[in-house]
Amino acid sequence: MKKIAFFSTKPYDKEFFEKYNQGHEIDFYEVALNEQSARLAEGVEVVCAFVNDKLNAAVIETLQKSGVQLIALRCAGFNNVDLAAAEQANIKVVRVPAYSPYAVAEHALALIMTLNRKTHKAYNRVREGNFSLEKLTGFDIYQKTVGVIGTGKIGGIFARIMLGLGCKVLAYDTYHDEHLMAIGVSYVNLDELLNASDIVSLHCPLTEETRHLINTEALDQMKKGVMVINTSRGGLIDTQAVVEALKNKTVGYLGIDVYEQEENVFFNDLSEEILQDDTLARLMTFPNVLITSHQGFLTEEALTQIAITTLQNISDFEHQRELTNEIK
Incomplete structure (x- = not known):
């Protein structure tokens, strides 16, 4: 052995x-x-x-x-x-x-639902005796347009989940999955997906071609107030660009389970230490950002x-x- x-x-x-x-x-x-x-x-x-x-x-x-x-x-x-x-x-x-591609796809849905309905904030409020509904307003996921970038095993399952919620699903991938097309997924070019989607979810691998796929140019093409979800690899998003997009309200919601510079942060208990990553610290100040520490696989x-x-x-x-x- x-x-x-x-x-x-x-x-x-x-x-x-x-x-x-x-x-x-x-x-x-x-x-x-x-x-x-x-x-x-x-x-x-x-x-x-x-x-x-x-x-x-x-x-x-x-x-x-x-x-x-x-x-x-x-x-x-x-x-x-x-x-x-x-x-x-x-x-x-x-x-x-x-x-378990289901684990990651379902975690992407969890980020969407939590960001939208603000259940994390409601939970903390109620535990403190605050039963107000102020600033907890969400939106119906039903009939929203969801853009799925990468339709491999995880992206394909995520697309099916969103179809099940009554969404219109657009997809971008070099390979077009005929089974997804048969159940209603529409393959489009990247520009069209970015322009039309209310929610954009990343499910592609990190390569030299996909690094910083979501950059300033891509963000500028998105709908005002778009929700961006990343459960794939942190390097797919240019973090500085998305910070600016959050500040100018181009991005209305950001949910990430991965982070470009996560190497010395994620998977560690840093609760008694000073966070040295200024960009991550800045992201954590936004009320419309939800960060989990690479737990999508954890089932x-x-x-x-x-x-x-x-x-x-x-x-x-x-x-x-x-x-x-x-x-x-």
Whole structure:
């Protein structure tokens, strides 16, 4: 059985991986994988990494010298991995392409409903004995136009959810899903989607082409008071641009489960510390912004699938079977 160095460990990771592990020797480390911590992988063959672990060329070189042969990502995204450096080092990279797309799609809906009906504010008010309804007015989601950018597994499920709520759904993707088209989703170009949508939700991967897809130019095309939702990758949004759009009220609501500079903030308890990220601190001052710390994936079903698929990827590598989830 392979020896695994597991980075960025949280209690729920340990719980689910220990539950489904069948003989692998796992060393759990709370620290993130980076240039300083990579030496902890000395003598292991596999490292297990998450979304904010750094797998740049320097880290991969250290892993290679330590004897690492496989990088097992326990997530779908892989923009944090230098794939060219991994190939040069003869280190294979595998991922979990789908764990529970329902978890993330449903979290996007939760952000929409919370922002709209202000249930988070109502909850806090009532607990303080304030039963006023002032400034809690929302709007009907029914018959609103929802723009879905990226209609892979998560985006496709989200589109179906919004159709179920009686929305008109526009989609933008290089691939047009015929099943979505058959149930009423209309594929349009990006400009048309931005112009027409009351709600814009991001469900595409982060690549060089999609980085800062939502920038000043894109925001200027949107309806006044648009709701922008991002449960995909933080780098899809130019954060400084969206701050300005919030200030001039182009963006009426912003719900994000991911953040461009989340690496040293999300997944950590900083309640007794001074927040050093001025941009994030500024976002938190807006009453129409809702931020969750990358919890979209956090359901029992998703954690179960992540553990099972990751361990299966490692076992397939160990037994020299085809790596169906390899990234090349």
